[in-house]
Amino acid sequence: xxxxxxxxxxxxxxxxxxxxxxxxxxxxxxxxxxxxxxxxxxxxxxxxxxxxxxxxxxxxxxxxxxxxxxxxxxxxxxxxxxxxxxxxxxxxxxxxxxxxxxxxxxxxxxxxxxxxxxxxxxxxxxxxxxxxxxxxxxxxxxxxxxxxxxxxxxxxxxxxxxxxxxxxxxxxxxxxxxxxxxxxxxxxxxxxxxxxxxxxxxxxxxxxxxxxxxxxxxxxxxxxxxxxxxxxxxxxxxxxxxxxxxxxxxxxxxxxxxxxxxxxxxxxxxxxxxxxxxxxxxxxxxxxxxxxxxxxxxxxxxxxxxxxxxxxxxxxxxxxxxxxxxxxxxxxxxxxxxxxxxxxxxxxxxxxxxxxxxxxxxxxxxxxxxxxxxxxxxxxxxxxxxxxxxxxxxxxxxxxxxxxxxxxxxxxxxxxxxxxxxxxxxxxxxxxxxxxxxxxxxxxxxxxxxxxxxxxxxxxxxxxxxxxxxxxxxxxxxxxxxxxxxxxxxxxxxxxxxxxxxxxxxxxxxxxxxxxxxxxxxxxxxxxxxxxxxxxxxxxxxxxxxxxxxxxxxxxxxxxxxxxxxxxxxxxxxxxxxxxxxxxxxxxxxxxxxxxxxxxxxxxxxxxxxxxxxxxxxxxxxxxxxxxxxxxxxxxxxxxxxxxxxxxxxxxxxxxxxxxxxxxxxxxxxxxxxxxxxxxxxxxxxxxxxxxxxxxxxxxxxxxxxxxxxxxxxxxxxxxxxxxxxxxxxxxxxxxxxxxxxxxxxxxxxxxxxxxxxxxxxxxxxxxxxxxxxxxxxxxxxxxxxxx
Numbered sequence: 001x002x003x004x005x006x007x008x009x010x011x012x013x014x015x016x017x018x019x020x021x022x023x024x025x026x027x028x029x030x031x032x033x034x035x036x037x038x039x040x041x042x043x044x045x046x047x048x049x050x051x052x053x054x055x056x057x058x059x060x061x062x063x064x065x066x067x068x069x070x071x072x073x074x075x076x077x078x079x080x081x082x083x084x085x086x087x088x089x090x091x092x093x094x095x096x097x098x099x100x101x102x103x104x105x106x107x108x109x110x111x112x113x114x115x116x117x118x119x120x121x122x123x124x125x126x127x128x129x130x131x132x133x134x135x136x137x138x139x140x141x142x143x144x145x146x147x148x149x150x151x152x153x154x155x156x157x158x159x160x161x162x163x164x165x166x167x168x169x170x171x172x173x174x175x176x177x178x179x180x181x182x183x184x185x186x187x188x189x190x191x192x193x194x195x196x197x198x199x200x201x202x203x204x205x206x207x208x209x210x211x212x213x214x215x216x217x218x219x220x221x222x223x224x225x226x227x228x229x230x231x232x233x234x235x236x237x238x239x240x241x242x243x244x245x246x247x248x249x250x251x252x253x254x255x256x257x258x259x260x261x262x263x264x265x266x267x268x269x270x271x272x273x274x275x276x277x278x279x280x281x282x283x284x285x286x287x288x289x290x291x292x293x294x295x296x297x298x299x300x301x302x303x304x305x306x307x308x309x310x311x312x313x314x315x316x317x318x319x320x321x322x323x324x325x326x327x328x329x330x331x332x333x334x335x336x337x338x339x340x341x342x343x344x345x346x347x348x349x350x351x352x353x354x355x356x357x358x359x360x361x362x363x364x365x366x367x368x369x370x371x372x373x374x375x376x377x378x379x380x381x382x383x384x385x386x387x388x389x390x391x392x393x394x395x396x397x398x399x400x401x402x403x404x405x406x407x408x409x410x411x412x413x414x415x416x417x418x419x420x421x422x423x424x425x426x427x428x429x430x431x432x433x434x435x436x437x438x439x440x441x442x443x444x445x446x447x448x449x450x451x452x453x454x455x456x457x458x459x460x461x462x463x464x465x466x467x468x469x470x471x472x473x474x475x476x477x478x479x480x481x482x483x484x485x486x487x488x489x490x491x492x493x494x495x496x497x498x499x500x501x502x503x504x505x506x507x508x509x510x511x512x513x514x515x516x517x518x519x520x521x522x523x524x525x526x527x528x529x530x531x532x533x534x535x536x537x538x539x540x541x542x543x544x545x546x547x548x549x550x551x552x553x554x555x556x557x558x559x560x561x562x563x564x565x566x567x568x569x570x571x572x573x574x575x576x577x578x579x580x581x582x583x584x585x586x587x588x589x590x591x592x593x594x595x596x597x598x599x600x601x602x603x604x605x606x607x608x609x610x611x612x613x614x615x616x617x618x619x620x621x622x623x624x625x626x627x628x629x630x631x632x633x634x635x636x637x638x639x640x641x642x643x644x645x646x647x648x649x650x651x652x653x654x655x656x657x658x659x660x661x662x663x664x665x666x667x668x669x670x671x672x673x674x675x676x677x678x679x680x681x682x683x684x685x686x687x688x689x690x691x692x693x694x695x696x697x698x699x700x701x702x703x704x705x706x707x708x709x710x711x712x713x714x715x716x717x718x719x720x721x722x723x724x725x726x727x728x729x730x731x732x733x734x735x736x737x738x739x740x741x742x743x744x745x746x747x748x749x750x751x752x753x754x755x756x757x758x759x760x761x762x763x764x765x766x767x768x769x770x771x772x773x774x775x776x777x778x779x780x781x782x783x784x785x786x787x788x
Contacts, residue, residue, distance in 0.1 A: 094128065099233050160211045230600055232519065341433075489511060489579060512568045722736045
């Protein structure tokens with residue numbers, strides 16, 4: 001019966017189909033509103049935007065030449081009355097965030113599989129609020145026009161992609177768009193690291209980096225991530241101009257392409273290839289002296305006759321990373337070699353991380369082959385509707401998947417492996433699984449089951465703290481103190497542990513705390529660099545100084561915080577210009593170094609200006625090798641050198657997302673998120689008049705962080721950096737409820753300070769503290785309606 005009905009409707013003309021769609025979508029929205037699943041403002045926006053957007057796309061005949069199956073896909077969706085999916089795809093434009101855009105390619109597994117099997121023009125539901133070929137081309141056209149109209153104009157772009165479904169096809173499509181606008185294109189020839197792009201842009205003196213990825217999101221997602229000429233994300237003012245004046249106003253007619261095979265020879269380079277057996281270099285032009293690579297085997301016509309124009313950027317990145325090891329000789333000379341397991345989680349780190357580890361001297365690296373193949377469906381992770389898991393190396397469930405796969409593949413080798421390192425699909429995040437000594441197990445129960453196991457996933461807070469301590473302690477051991485400590489500082493996001501702050505201050509190093517995201521960390525570092533050069537950064541520094549920020553505000557009574565900096569310690573001197581670590585709770589790490597020689601370069605003695613999971617993986621491996629050489633392990637080192645240090649003390653942190661998997665779906669999801677945040681707002685507003693407890697701890701005070709950066713796509717006064725509830729007057733223990741900046745979800749961050757327990761008390765105190773962090777999240781979930 002349904003098939004016959006669809007057959008009849010298929011014969012309708014587009015105006016008739018649109019009339020039918022308008023009635024069906026309106027009825028769907030009315031029912032959702034009446035059932036209380038869509039709040040009034042979201043309902044009004046959807047009514048105002050869905051049909052005009054759908055009408056524009058369905059009637060645009062030029063789309064047949066841009067995405068041949070798109071309009072037929074819409075006709076099919078209307079005929080089969082997919083009103084919810086059409087509403088979600090057309091009720092808004094995909095959000096343009098700090099780094100670009102990120103959204104679903106398809107709302108369910110079958111649609112993404114169809115895209116995988118049929119190609120980027122598959123006739124699935126595509127619209128302005130999904131990631132698809134047209135949105136990629138429109139966004140790229142806006143970026144290209146922005147560059148062409150700059151003075152001087154931007155003319156060179158680096159384009160890469162990870163293991164996401166059809167990532168290479170999308171990257172080639174975008175390359176053809178930039179070639180059509182006259183750009184010189186540097187195109188990666190296979191799935192690559194995001195850090196390879198952020199390294200390549202300044203190294204090749206390019207103007208823009210484009211990366212096709214959705215980082216650690218589940219299989220349904222993809223994105224378009226932008227880097228400026230120094231490899232960092234664009235500054236807020238440039239980003240706003242790029243979106244508001246260009247991407248937001250781009251038209252279908254602005255899409256123009258030049259086929260890769262037709263590109264002038266001097267306009268197209270490839271990046272990647274395979275390391276030459278007999279090293280060769282470019283002999284002339286701007287890139288003279290750079291290493292060339294051999295073509296990938298079985299590449300077919302990938303290079304379009306340009307096999308002699310492949311730059312070996314991978315070897316350059318590897319050599320650059322090697323320079324940051326503290327004791328490279330320890331790795332090769334130790335009598336206790338480290339055994340490492342590695343999980344690429346079906347992402348682009350699969351070649352780079354094992355190569356890096358091997359080249360610095362780690363000879364026992366076991367790749368977990370079940371998780372090694374490039375596969376954007378991430379088959380080891382759940383893909384059931386509403387339970388879509390993320391390939392996030394910082395998630396304990398991903399850790400369990402890696403351990404189970406390692407045991408299945410290597411059997412008894414589990415007894416001897418020292419740690420498992422994991423990177424996400426674009427390899428900008430690094431997770432670390434370690435063995436738990438029997439005497440530590442009561443403090444490291446499994447977060448999902450409560451069982452006492454022989455392994456645990458270390459939090460990024462713990463890993464970064466150990467790396468920072470190790471690098472400081474080696475300087476002190478060699479030179480008697482941290483050299484030039486008065487010039488050095490760390491940068492960390494405000495949801496990252498204060499354990500790092502205590503370590504830095506012990507060694508007289510400054511601390512700059514920013515809002516969440518590596519773009520903010522990079523912006524904070526640039527502000528410190530500018531001060532050193534006698535310049536102010538608009539909105540961040542004044543009269544050659546960092547203002548005295550109090551939780552993001554120069555005026556504590558101000559309802560708005562600034563857009564980048566939360567607070568700082570010992571940064572009141574412009575000599576603090578050497579960033580020795582930039583660190584995020586969300587498993588991001590880099591070292592930005594000293595002021596760059598110009599705005600197109602990496603910092604002096606610095607790494608990329610965004611996070612790099614491969615870089616972190618090598619530093620973690622060096623740290624673990626040091627621990628094993630000394631007859632200890634990372635957990636015992638945390639106790640001995642940090643928690644028992646009178647200058648530092650015991651900290652415990654805990655992180656959970658809501659929902660645990662995926663995001664709040666569709667318009668109903670936006671309504672749900674707003675309802676949860678409204679309850680958090682009420683708790684904040686009444687914190688003194690209506691006291692409450694979380695995890696058995698009384699809430700003493702609270703604050704809210706509103707910077708305004710996401711107000712346009714949410715509401716005025718949106719709490720983009722979250723609500724923070726303090727459990728002590730010293731503000732060392734707190735819970736933060738923060739909306740995600742990359743998906744329609746919330747984040748819970750807990751930090752508790754446990755004082756300075758004695759050696760005999762430490763394990764019990766640590767176990768209680770870690771348990772309490774979990775209970776705090778359980779309690780706040782119940783209070784604000786975010787129950788798992």
